[in-house]
Amino acid sequence: MEVVVAVASAVASSVVPRLLTVLEESSKELRDIEEDIGFLHRELPMIYGLTDGQISHKEQPSGTEILSMEEFRDLAHNIEDCLDRFLPCAECEGEQQIRDTSKFRDEIARFKRELDAAQQRKKRYVVAESNVDNSSTADEEDTGTYEACPAVGIQEAKEEVWALLVGGESSKLRVVSIVGFGGSGKTALSWEVYNCPQVAKQFSCRAWVTVASNQIHGVAAKEALLTAILEGLLGDEARAPVPQRLLQLQQHIRLLLQTKRCLIVIDNIKMELWDAIKPIFPEETESRMLVTTTMTSVANACSLPDGYVYSMRSLSAKQSKDYLDKKVFVGGCSPDWERGSTAIVNKCDGHPLALVSVAKALQGHKLTGDLCEEMTRNLCSRMEENKNGHFTRLKQVLMNNYSSLPDNSLKTCLLYSGVFPNDRPISTKTLAMRWLAEGYIGDQEIADKKLDELIDRNIFRPIDPSNNGKAKACKPHGIMHQFLLHKSVASKFIATSFGAKNRSNSRHLVIENHKNSTACNMEHGTGRLKNFFSSLQGKVDNFIAGPPGEQLRPRSLTVFGSAEETVSDLASFELLRVLDLKECNGLNEEHIGHIYKLLHLKYLALGSSVSNLSVEMGRLHYLETLDLRKTKIETLPVEVIILPHLLHLFGKIKLKEVSRKNRKKFLQGKSNMQTLAGVVIDSNSAFPELMVHMKKLTKVKIWCEIIDTDINYTMLSEAIHKFAQAGMGTPVGARSLSLHLNDSSKDLLHCCQGDNTNATPRKLGYLSSLKLQGGLSQFPQFVMSLCGLKELCLAYTNLTGADLLPGLRSLQYLVYLKLVEVHFGDLDIMVGDLPSLQCLCLVMQEPMLPTIQKGALPRLTSIQLLCKDLKDVCEIKLELFKGLQEIALDSMVNPETIKHWEAEAKEHPKRPSVFLLERVVDPDETSPSVKYVAPCQVDNNRYTNTCANDHMEIDLDQLTLQTKYRRSDQFRVGSKRSRSPHSPGRV
Incomplete structure (x- = not known):
């Protein structure tokens, strides 16, 4: 039932602002219905707030509550559909004319009556029913979790955690945090460690405390926890009265930790609780703490500055x-x-x-x-x-992961992940852009926060971290995905086929058909698709209309595998916002010829068999994201580029000639494009001229196929410099440039720079990330003229270490450096070079490593040495890097080499993790580019050291260090239970 509440509330958050816009922009002829519109604006949030509060306080709502909530959800969907049909684009000036005012007036009046009637029914039945005493007599949360995890494989984990507790310097307090998804065995592992004989010998006093889910706050919560800890540490002596006042508790515990070697285990720690009790623990002590949590940010905070975070792994x-x-x-x-x-x-x-x-x-x-x-x-x-x-x-565990989320918007975003199959990772960019298109979140910044929170709570597993520390892809735990999909289908949020009973009442339709996917490329398979959008009109009509009284239409359609009898005429889905056919086989221009009629479309992704787009696509006024990366499209009409709301374009495309009319639009600054990744520049390309006028562009990827005598060569160089200069006058944020150069464009970045050859060039632009691939004649002055450059990747440049060093030494703020197939033999990194560098990635054909002077790279926390022929560690002295957290190696390296690096890592005081990265060939690249993906952590080194203030993740293309954690959940504590000494306490 909480699913219905979350979805309905998310819909309301989208509907209400649009109603407010109508009130603000209403024309003279609408003044007589302003009162009705205002009624909807006032009533919707109150209805959802009341229902949400009522449902969230009951474990299982009654049948009348469910019916009432479904009625309000359906009304909200109908209102949203109405607004889409009648309202103009609120963001475009001069387009405020409401379509068919008379019908719109009738619809608003009807909704007012229906909402009023629904409220009356709620009063008669739901409120009356709630007065009946239905108090639950269920016991508190089950505490029998110590055997929840099977013993298979736990011995190795126990040894690792034990080593983290007792290893290294022993005179300072160390906190080891065990973090993982609910039900992954955190408590069981802690319990095994707590009760092992070695622990009893090492620690004369031990205390186990479990933080319950029942909530109490403030001083009472702190006193309850400290009382439980003290009783556990005292053991048999706890029979004497334990001091109850907060100050006395703090003094007693501090004295015990200073005079004896103690172990304190806090199961299910919360951030608020940790912040409250942390100051009482002395820094100088041989005592240790072991805490468990589902939130990575909490684990990280508990273990800083001298502890470790151990991340639970799924069973093999x-x-x-x-x-x-x-x-x-x-x-x-x-x-x-x-x-x-x-x-x-x-x-x-x-x-x-x-x-x-x-x-x-x-x-x-x-x-x-x-x-x-x-x-x-x-x-x-x-x-x-x-x-x-x-x-x-x-x-209970799965439901708690969902219901404990702080707001309904986040719950809806989590539910939405059910539209993706669980056998593959979900692109975080795709997920965020689809959330935006659906109206479940407001902007990209909010989307990033939602993703961060789901990853922080370990509901999503991050996959393929990128150059800004964010995950390129993520994936819900398999069992959680099944649970979410089951709830979504049951609550009519998602329908998984045309035959589903709830198809006409679901907002999101997912079709997955892999049975005959290969046949779609065969002659008879293509024949079956000839009438892809016309032969199944009856099915589509039934899908849209559904049973009598159900008039809802899908807002998204996602197809995986063979299209076959999936949909017929897409134009019938007139209110579709998201159309994802990226993984759909067998589509071509004939099949998708009428997509341009989907006037409300905001997100469009097409698949591998599409090779052309019509100029009619310029009619998709609302389109925000166009993903052509899997298509065979080479040339794109400029009419698509100048769509007023288009923000993100992905692919590898060329632009046709620009008409005088369209050129004028660009000159007037009409483009809202933010991401263009990417575009091919040849002698006929119109892009260099247009790029100068794309004022909102923040990320661009360019393949150069021009020669230095071409007019486009000079124009492109000028456009790139202006792109960098534009960053100087805007608030500092992520601005990225990727350039793939050919032999004739190696001096592209030197063009238009004048004769400035000073050793310390004047700062002329701002970029946060720069990637250059292809031959260079020298280290570009352009790079040294950038202020704030944090990430730099140089691939196949033909430059030597001696060529690189003068330029690299000028990049004082560089955090991440990746060098691919560069000659490292004469690359001598001295003290003072790259003082801010935290991550160094070297991709080599031959294992020739640079020389790094003792004391150089003081902030280095991660190093990638990607060479399949890499040998032992003799050429890199790991002990030189005091803060080293992670080491990445090529997955093809010799197993004996891996053992050498593992052994060396265990001798390091920070015990850095060892990862393996797999080589892949990028099908989109024409050059011999090698990429490394899917970091696979070595089994016997599973923990992550967190001695620095930032958490490090391995990147696939460009790796950097970034804080990714957000604030945690509020503290929840229940009543203390009696127990025998050295048995689990419960707070």
């Missing part, structure tokens, strides 16, 4: 299979059982609590492959039924 397929063999498939395996266990392993996706829950549910049954597969197919339904209580804890 082998570990999962071993556990099932031990607990379920006892007595041997048959092919049928193999099939069943494989289905379970795949479904649970390495989540320990899910695996344990399924194993318990299967015990006592006659096991067959069919039974196991049926169990996995209907796992979420079984969680809902939960007849034998096997799934109580799992359901």
Whole structure:
């Protein structure tokens, strides 16, 4: 039911501002209905706020509450549809004429009546029902989590955490944080460490405290926690009265930590709690703390400055299979059982609590492959039924991950991830741009915060971190994705096929069909698609209309795999905002010829079989994002580029000639383009002339295919310099330039720079990130003239270390440096060079490393040495880098070499993590560019050191260090429970 509340509230947050716009912009003839519009504006947020508050305080809403909430959600959708049909673009001047004023007036009046009637029904039934005493007698949160994680594989983790607790300097307080998604085994691992014999020998006093979910705040919460800690540390002595006043508790605990070697474990720590108790712990002590949390930001804060963060890892397929063999498939395996266990392993996706829950549910049954597969197919339904209580804890954990999110907007954004299959990562850019297009968030900054929070809470796993520290892709935990999709479908937020019963009442339609995807490229497959948008009109009409009384239309359509009988005439989806056909096979211009009729489209992504776009695409007034990266499109009409709301264009395209009329629009500064990645410049390209007038451009990627005698050569150089200069006069933010140079354009950045050859050139522009690929005759003065440059990548430049050093030494603020196929033999990095550098990435064909003087690169925290023939560590002295946190190696390197680096890393006082990066060939690149993706952390070195103030992630293309954490959840503490000494306390 919370799903309905979240979605309805998100819709209201989008609808209400538009209603307010109508009030502000209403014409003379609409004044007689301003009162009705004002009614909607006032009532909608109050309705959702009241319903949200009512539902959120009950574990299971009644049937009348569900019906009432669904009614309000449907009304909100209908209002939103009405506004889209009748209102003009609020952002465009001179376009405030409402379409068909008479019909719009009738619709508003009808909505007023329907909302009034819905409110009356709510009063009669829902409010009356709420007066009946339905108080729950359910017990508090289940505390039996210490065996939630299967013992398979935990021994290795226990040894690692133990080593982090006792290793290194022992005279300072160290906090080890265990962080991970709910049900991943954090508590079980902590409990194993807490009770192991080595701990009892090392620590004379121990205390275990669990922070409960029930909320109390302030001084009472602090006193409750400290009392539990003190009682645990005192053990048998705790029978004497324990001081209850806050100051006394602090003094007693501080004295114990200073005079004895103590271990304190706080399970489920919260940020507010940590901030409150941190000051009482002495810095100089041999005592240790172990805390668990689901939030990375909390773990990071607890472990700074001298501690560590241990990130829980999912169980491997082998570990999962071993556990099932031990607990379920006892007595041997048959092919049928193999099939069943494989289905379970795949479904649970390495989540320990899910695996344990399924194993318990299967015990006592006659096991067959069919039974196991049926169990996995209907796992979420079984969680809902939960007849034998096997799934109580799992359901509780998954629901808590959702319901604990701080606002309904974030909940809706999380639900939206269900439109993507869970067998592949989700591009964070795609997700954010789709959120924006759907109206669930307001701007890119908010989108970034939403993603950060979901990653921080470990609901999303970050994949492929990028050059600004943000994840390029993410993926919900497999079991969480299944749970979200189940909830979304049940609440009519998502429909997964045309045959779904809730298809006409769902906002998001997802079609996934991989059965005949290869056939789509064959002759008969293409034949089936001849009438892709015309042969299934009846199905589309049924989808749109649905059963009587259901008139809602989908706002997004996403197709994966073969198109086949997916949709017919896309123009029938007149209010579609998002159309994602990037992964849809078998489409071409004939099939998508009428996309331009989708006048409300904001996000459009097309697939690999599309090779041309019509000039009619210039009619998509609202289009914000156009993704052509998978298409075969080479030339794009300029009419698309000048769309008034187009912000992001992805692909590798050329621009046709610009008419005088369109050129005038650019000269008037009409372009709102922010991202153009990217464009091919040849002698006929119109882009150099246009780029000068693209005042809002912040990210551009260019492939140069021109010679230095071409007029476009000079124009492009001038446009690039003006692009950099424009950054000087705007608030500092991310501005990125990527240039792929050919042999004839190696001096492009020297052009138009005059005779300025000073060693310290005047700062003439601002870029935060610059990537240059291709031959250079010298280190460009242009690079040295940039102020604030933080990220630099130089690939295949043919420059030597001696050529590079003078230029690099001028980049005092450089945080990340990547050098690809550069001769490093004469690259001598001295003390004072690159003083701000935190990440160094060297991609080499031969293992020839630079010389780094002792004391140089004092802020280095991450180093990537990507060469398959790399040997041991003798050429790089890791001990020189006091703050080193991470080391990345080529996945093709010799296993013995990996062992050498692992051993050396363990000897380092900061115990840096060792990662492997896999080589891939970029299909979009014509040059021999090598990229490294999907960092795979070495199994026996799973922890992340957090001794610096920033958290480091491995990047795929350009790697940097950036703080990515946000504030945590509020402190929730429940009542203390009695327990025996050295047993888990509960606060």
